[in-house]
Amino acid sequence: MVERGDVQRAKPEPDLFLACQERIGIAPAECYVVGDATRDLLAARRARMFSIGVLSGGYGEDELTRAGAFRVYRDVAELGESLDELGLPI
Secondary structure, eight states, X not given: OOOGGGSSSOTTSSHHHXXXXXXXXXXXXXXXXXXXXXXXXXXXXXXXXXXXXXXXXXXXXXXXXXXXXXXXXSSHHHHHHHHHHHTOOO
C-alpha cells in the first residue's frame, strides 16, 4: 500500500503511482490505473501507465477520456465484466 504521505508530490504528478510500481517490482508499462478523476488519469499518463476511467467521481466520460483513459466504464461492476476485452490480467 502506498499513501500520499509516502511521496513528495500529489496527483496529477505521477509520484504515487511510480512508488507503487517500484514496490511491486514491475515496469510502468505493465501497470494499469483505474481512476474516477482527471487527476488520477493525468498522473497515470505521466507515469506511462495504462489508464481506465470509472464514472463514480463526478467527471463525465469525455473529461476522463481527454485526461487519458483508454476506456471509461459506468462503474466497477461493468469494468469487471470487461477485463477480457481489455486484455488485462485478472
